[in-house]
Amino acid sequence: MIETIVFDVGETLTKDDRHWASWADWIGVPRHTLSALVGAAVIQGRDNTDALRLLRPDMDVDEARHAREVAGRGEHLGEADLYPDVRPALGRLRELGLRVIVAGNRTARAGELLRDLDLPADLVVTSEEWGVAKPAPEFYAHVLEVSRAAPHATVHVGDHPANDVFPAKAAGLRVAHIRRGPWGHWWADDPSVADAVDWRIDSLTQLPGLVDGLIEASARSGA
Template sequence: MKCIVFDIGETLVRDDRYWALWADWLGVPRHTVSALVGAVVAQGRDNADALRLLRPGIDIGAEYAAREAAGRGEYLDETDLYDDVRPALAALRELGVRVVIAGNQTTKAAALLRALDLPADLVATSGEWGCAKPGKEFFTRVTETAAGAQPWETVYVGDHPANDTLPAAAFGFRTAHMRRGPWGHLWADDLAVAAAADWVIGSLHDLVDIARQENKL
């Protein structure tokens, strides 16, 4: 195991603030947005469909730009990180594992993550790459970040079966399904996920133990 690549939302970063800011912008209760996100997740739909249910015909890109222009746009700080992120990523690097963060996020999210100075060798997002999961091009770009590690020497960690576990496994990566957030919990016991995932984990600290075992450290 030479490289571990991490999804972002609900793997490293809580999505609470993300959806709360959308609720405030659209003028609806935060609970309403959360409930709708849960509903579309359970139906296997795109999470952005929660916003489309609230505002049929919404141009999400245009609304995102309007939020940014109004000073009410995307924001991340230390409180958005799960508690195990810094210690687990730091421990992996101490074991000699290359740590990469790469997920479906905006260009601004990449800048916000870099500003947090996480213990990672590289941070990249779909907004910067111009391609997104579950597309093959995204995972091809992931291999380019692995500094020579082959797909079978690389682990992709994520919470979403359709965006993370299944396409990463199909590409040839080893995979860890994160039992975290609505997607991670809902689909952790799914048979397809169980078949595709090398591991189902509840904490990033589990990866430290796995890396020690795999690399016989």
């Protein structure tokens, strides 16, 4: 039985359009240029911040992020940055009695902004707040601590194979891979991803139905 659903943030719950547009404006390049390089990083299986380093090889991304905050051009997350299926899906999952957690590779500031959105979630936390980022096994050890459920009763939902699918599976969690954003679309039909995941979804609104199906199957097997 599923007891807890854990959600990635970027391109699972939130659209990254404004995030990359703001970085392009900050370093003074056309937005489509940075977007194209993010796509190239995706195809090569590289970290998305490599797109920034391709344009500014000497950039310290953490220092640049701090400089943006000081200049009043730091991170922003609002209702418009959420995918439209987020609130209905998370709300329905909680109605089904599941514990809903949001945990992604984001800054502490992003954590504050996400909590300000008052999502229908039991916990919202980021990698910077935990002091460890995906795909480190320690990140998923934290996930299991806060899930309050066994690994097989915990589902991790994300778009990124290297950060979400493979390490979550290695930690014993069930995995739902969402075809969303550049990573989700590019890697959706990769055989290694298809073999690793329990479910492939196109929308978060599919999750309540999957959970309902598992509940019904469990009830039939126990009858």
